[in-house]
Amino acid sequence: MCTGYVWGGRSPFFPGDDSFLDDGHCADQIVPSLNSPSRSSPKSNSSDYPGERYSRKVFVGGLPPDIDEEEITASFRRFGSLVVDWPHKAESKSYFPPKGYAFLLFQDERSVQELIDACLKDGDKLYLCVSSPTIKDKPVQIRPWNLADSDYVMDGSQPLDPRKTIFVGGVPRPLRAVELAMIMDRLYGGVCYAGIDTDPELKYPKGAGRVAFSNQQSYIAAISARFVQLQHGDIDKRVEVKPYVLDDQMCDECQGARCAGKFAPFFCANVTCLQYYCEHCWATIHSRAGREFHKPLVKEGADRPRTVPFRWC
Numbered sequence: 001m002c003t004g005y006v007w008g009g010r011s012p013f014f015p016g017d018d019s020f021l022d023d024g025h026c027a028d029q030i031v032p033s034l035n036s037p038s039r040s041s042p043k044s045n046s047s048d049y050p051g052e053r054y055s056r057k058v059f060v061g062g063l064p065p066d067i068d069e070e071e072i073t074a075s076f077r078r079f080g081s082l083v084v085d086w087p088h089k090a091e092s093k094s095y096f097p098p099k100g101y102a103f104l105l106f107q108d109e110r111s112v113q114e115l116i117d118a119c120l121k122d123g124d125k126l127y128l129c130v131s132s133p134t135i136k137d138k139p140v141q142i143r144p145w146n147l148a149d150s151d152y153v154m155d156g157s158q159p160l161d162p163r164k165t166i167f168v169g170g171v172p173r174p175l176r177a178v179e180l181a182m183i184m185d186r187l188y189g190g191v192c193y194a195g196i197d198t199d200p201e202l203k204y205p206k207g208a209g210r211v212a213f214s215n216q217q218s219y220i221a222a223i224s225a226r227f228v229q230l231q232h233g234d235i236d237k238r239v240e241v242k243p244y245v246l247d248d249q250m251c252d253e254c255q256g257a258r259c260a261g262k263f264a265p266f267f268c269a270n271v272t273c274l275q276y277y278c279e280h281c282w283a284t285i286h287s288r289a290g291r292e293f294h295k296p297l298v299k300e301g302a303d304r305p306r307t308v309p310f311r312w313c
């Protein structure tokens with residue numbers, strides 16, 4: 001892990017990538033809306049507070065089927081104030097996590113460290129015994145997110161180029177940045193950096209990532225594939241790959257001359273283009289024979305406001 005690593009252009013780290021999520025888990029929906037684009041970067045991924053090592057959001061799996069929200073809260077209350085959540089909890093109006101897993105949102109990071117210390121360890125897996133009305137002392141899996149696993153620098157010898165960076169959607173949540181880097185490097189070579197996108201509030205993976213390559217060939221090979229099979233441990237998942245689209249680039253054709261100096265709204269991911277375009281230049285270039293079928297990639301807007309009743313108990 002190399003510190004002091006600087007992106008060549010503007011850092012492609014900002015919230016708003018939810019729109020690319022395609023894994024349907026939407027676990028990030030519980031995050032209160034944050035408008036500030038403050039994001040962790042490879043330089044500051046560690047923490048806001050000294051000693052902070054984990055996300056305050058912890059995955060719990062294999063819960064007894066008849067355990068309800070209150071009983072889950074009670075089981076973990078001794079580690080500190082927490083909120084229990086699961087995907088689509090608000091809409092479902094259920095008291096039971098539907099698939100036997102839930103997320104614990106602790107108020108303090110220290111609670112996560114205390115929870116980990118109390119766990120039984122089996123290899124790299126952590127378990128804690130939890131009881132429901134009918135099942136006593138069932139070991140449930142505890143999966144904390146280590147903040148250091150959000151970024152991995154594979155080759156720090158050159159500045160990262162946002163235009164050689166891909167966006168990876170539907171990344172399985174336990175996947176660490178180092179693993180994403182290894183998989184992509186094995187497939188395409190030339191990986192210099194991989195990052196797992198995390199939400200700014202809880203710093204928990206959102207289910208997407210970025211990989212920066214050192215050379216154009218690897219970048220083009222990756223985006224041409226469109227889909228990649230991520231295989232790691234129990235994970236075997238086909239994920240989507242696209243160019244990382246920035247929202248602060250000038251049109252590569254006119255440098256802003258034909259669009260009053262505004263940032264280019266479109267990116268063409270076709271390998272014959274691979275450029276940013278203003279509306280005018282997009283139309284001109286793509287009226288040429290062979291380019292009529294190119295489709296623009298658009299950087300989606302910033303985080304949509306999400307209102308969440310956030311209450312510690």
Ligand SMILES: [Zn+2]
Binds near residue numbers: 251252256257258281
């Ligand atoms: Zn233009």
Ligand SMILES: [Zn+2]
Binds near residue numbers: 268270274291
């Ligand atoms: Zn094009």
